[in-house]
Amino acid sequence: MAILSFWSGNPKEAGQTLSIAAIATQISIEHNRKTLVVDATFKDDTLERCFWKPDENKELKKKLNKGKLDIATGTEGLMSAIASNKTSPEIISNYTKVVFNKRFDVLLGLKTTNYEEYDSYLKLYPDMLKAANKFYDLVIVDLPKTTQRQTTMDILRTSDVVMYTMSQNLKQINEFIENRDEMQELKRVIPLLGSANDFCKYNPKNVSTFVREKQLAYISYNNKFLESASEGEVAKFFLDAIRSKNARDKNAQFLKSVAETSQKVIRKFEEIKYGRVLDS
Numbered sequence: 001m002a003i004l005s006f007w008s009g010n011p012k013e014a015g016q017t018l019s020i021a022a023i024a025t026q027i028s029i030e031h032n033r034k035t036l037v038v039d040a041t042f043k044d045d046t047l048e049r050c051f052w053k054p055d056e057n058k059e060l061k062k063k064l065n066k067g068k069l070d071i072a073t074g075t076e077g078l079m080s081a082i083a084s085n086k087t088s089p090e091i092i093s094n095y096t097k098v099v100f101n102k103r104f105d106v107l108l109g110l111k112t113t114n115y116e117e118y119d120s121y122l123k124l125y126p127d128m129l130k131a132a133n134k135f136y137d138l139v140i141v142d143l144p145k146t147t148q149r150q151t152t153m154d155i156l157r158t159s160d161v162v163m164y165t166m167s168q169n170l171k172q173i174n175e176f177i178e179n180r181d182e183m184q185e186l187k188r189v190i191p192l193l194g195s196a197n198d199f200c201k202y203n204p205k206n207v208s209t210f211v212r213e214k215q216l217a218y219i220s221y222n223n224k225f226l227e228s229a230s231e232g233e234v235a236k237f238f239l240d241a242i243r244s245k246n247a248r249d250k251n252a253q254f255l256k257s258v259a260e261t262s263q264k265v266i267r268k269f270e271e272i273k274y275g276r277v278l279d280s
Contacts, residue, residue: 001133002269005159006192007143007152009179010172015194016165017041018229019219020142021050022258023265025238028104030259031266033137036096039109040125040143040155042118046229047142048108051099053232075110079121082128089135092128099235105136122151126158138269147179161188161268163217168193168202177211188268192261193218195226198253217261222254 006016020037028035039047078095081087096105112118125141132139141159146152156162164183166172176191183189191211193204196218208216228237241251 001137001139002160002272003129003133003139003141003158004161004163004265004269005141005143005156006163006165007156008145008165008172009147010166010175011145012167012169012172014145014165014167014172015219016145017044017046017142018050018226019163019165019192019194019261020140021047021229021234022219022225022238023262024104024138024140025099025234026255026258026262027138027265028100029238029242031262032103033266034102034135035104035138035140036092036107036132036136037105037140038107038125038129038132038142040122040141041109042115042144043113044109047106048097049232050229050234051106051232052097075108076112076121078107078128079110079124082124082131087128087131089131089133092132092135107132119149119151122149123154125151126154129155129158138265147182156186159186160272161190161265162186163190163192163265165192165194168196168200168207170202173202173207173211188271190264190268191216195219195221196257197221215264217264218257219261220254220257222251224251225254 006020008014008016024035024037027033037047075095078087078092081091093105096107098105110118110121112121129139129141141155143152143155162183164176164179166176191213193207193216196204198204198220204216204218208214225237228234241249241255
C-alpha cells in the first residue's frame, strides 16, 4: 500500500494526466493491484474523459437544478465527510467511479470553479489519501503543476513516491535539475518523460544521461492511445492491445514503455515494503 503523486514544477503540458491513465490501467490489468486514481487538478476533466464519454445530460441537469451542479454526493461531499471525521477507508470507494470492478477506481476532480474554495478542499487531501491508502494497494494522485501552493507541497510530502513529469523540452529538463535539490526532502522521486518521441535529440536515453538519472521513466508517444483518451476508451484500448500479443503491432513500443514504467513504480513500492533497495 503506497501513495504515488505525479507532479511538475512547470505548468506547461507534459503528458502527466495521460501517463497516469496509462500506468494505472496497465497496473490494474497486468499486476492486479487494487488501484485508486485521485484527480486533484483544478478545472480539468482530462482524466475523466480518458475513461468516460462526456455526460450529454449535464447541461439539462444544471437547468433542472437552477443552473447549479448537484455536488453533494461528489468529491466535495467526500471532503465534507473528511472534515467532519465521518468517513472510513472503505467508504471512500462510494464516492468513486469504477473502471474495473474491485481493481480500478477514479475519484474525480472537484467541481468548484472558485480557486480559493478548491485550495481549501485540497488541504483535506492528505488525510483522505492516508485513509484511502488503507483500503487500496496503490493510490495515484494527479497534482496541479506548481511549486507555489502549500497544499500541493503537503500532498507531495504525504506521498511515498513522486513522479516528476516533463516533456522533451530543454527548459523543462533543466528545471527538473534545478528543482532536484528542493526535492531532497521528498522520499523518492522518479523523473518521467511523457508522450516521448524515441527518435529525437532529447530521447529517453539521452535525457537519462544528461540528468544523471538511471531510473528515468518514459511513456512513448502513441497516436492511437491519444485518440482513445479523447474518446473515453483508454480501458478498451489497453484490453484490446494487450490481447493482440503481436510483437510487431504498432502499439508494441508504447505498451513496452508503459510496462517498464509500471515496473519501476512497483519496484519502488517493494523497496518501501522491505525497507531496503532491492538488487537489480
